[in-house]
Amino acid sequence: MSIIPAAVVGALSWTAAEYGLHRFAMHEKLGPEMASTEHLSHHADVTYFSPTWKKVLSAAGTSSIAFPVAWATVGRRDATAFTAGMITAYFGYEVAHRRIHTHAPRTAYGSRMRRDHLSHHFGAPRRNLGVTSSVWDRVFRTYDDPGVVTVPRRMAPVWLLDEQGEVRPELQQHYRVKGRADITTDDAARDRVDAFANRAPVADPEGETAPAGAGDHAAA
Numbered sequence: 001m002s003i004i005p006a007a008v009v010g011a012l013s014w015t016a017a018e019y020g021l022h023r024f025a026m027h028e029k030l031g032p033e034m035a036s037t038e039h040l041s042h043h044a045d046v047t048y049f050s051p052t053w054k055k056v057l058s059a060a061g062t063s064s065i066a067f068p069v070a071w072a073t074v075g076r077r078d079a080t081a082f083t084a085g086m087i088t089a090y091f092g093y094e095v096a097h098r099r100i101h102t103h104a105p106r107t108a109y110g111s112r113m114r115r116d117h118l119s120h121h122f123g124a125p126r127r128n129l130g131v132t133s134s135v136w137d138r139v140f141r142t143y144d145d146p147g148v149v150t151v152p153r154r155m156a157p158v159w160l161l162d163e164q165g166e167v168r169p170e171l172q173q174h175y176r177v178k179g180r181a182d183i184t185t186d187d188a189a190r191d192r193v194d195a196f197a198n199r200a201p202v203a204d205p206e207g208e209t210a211p212a213g214a215g216d217h218a219a220a
Contacts, residue, residue: 006078010085019136043195104159119146152203153177179204
């Protein structure tokens with residue numbers, strides 16, 4: 001194996017690591033390990049992202065496992081390229097994941113990635129575990145077609161809503177919002193309990209109604 005193919009294989013292998021870590025280290029553990037606690041804290045508050053030093057620590061941990069295994073299999077030079085490809089893909093995943101929550105999609109792939117991931121957050125936290133790829137969800141039968149995703153208004157990404165707090169017209173085919181926009185202390189506490197139990201957040205807590213006309217957009 002030459003350096004370039006080794007790096008490509010390493011990058012592609014990240015999708016499997018992404019799925020496995022997300023499913024088993026983050027959701028099945030339910031804390032108290034750092035990866036699980038950080039990730040479930042993000043589910044409780046989607047504006048929270050782990051600090052950079054924790055991401056670097058995570059990359060170092062992944063490298064400490066991937067590199068020795070690859071070295072024993074293909075030798076030091078190709079193992080270095082393989083690990084570099086995997087870690088590059090990991091940081092690409094971190095950027096892509098953050099942008100799902102902060103930026104509107106610009107491509108069909110970006111649109112699908114956001115629908116799958118927001119369905120994971122707000123519909124079924126143990127489904128659609130792949131972020132950059134749905135391949136492993138399909139292999140292990142944890143993939144659900146997101147359909148029309150219902151998003152709690154208090155957790156809606158900024159790119160999803162217009163100035164009136166409604167789903168933007170061009171996105172109404174795939175999303176609807178429900179509930180209040182403000183977040184109370186009780187909401188935050190409930191969201192954290194639900195996140196650490198692998199439950200989706202309640203879109204309309206305690207039956208509170210949204211403002212008139214809110215959340216009435218269904219699929220076209």
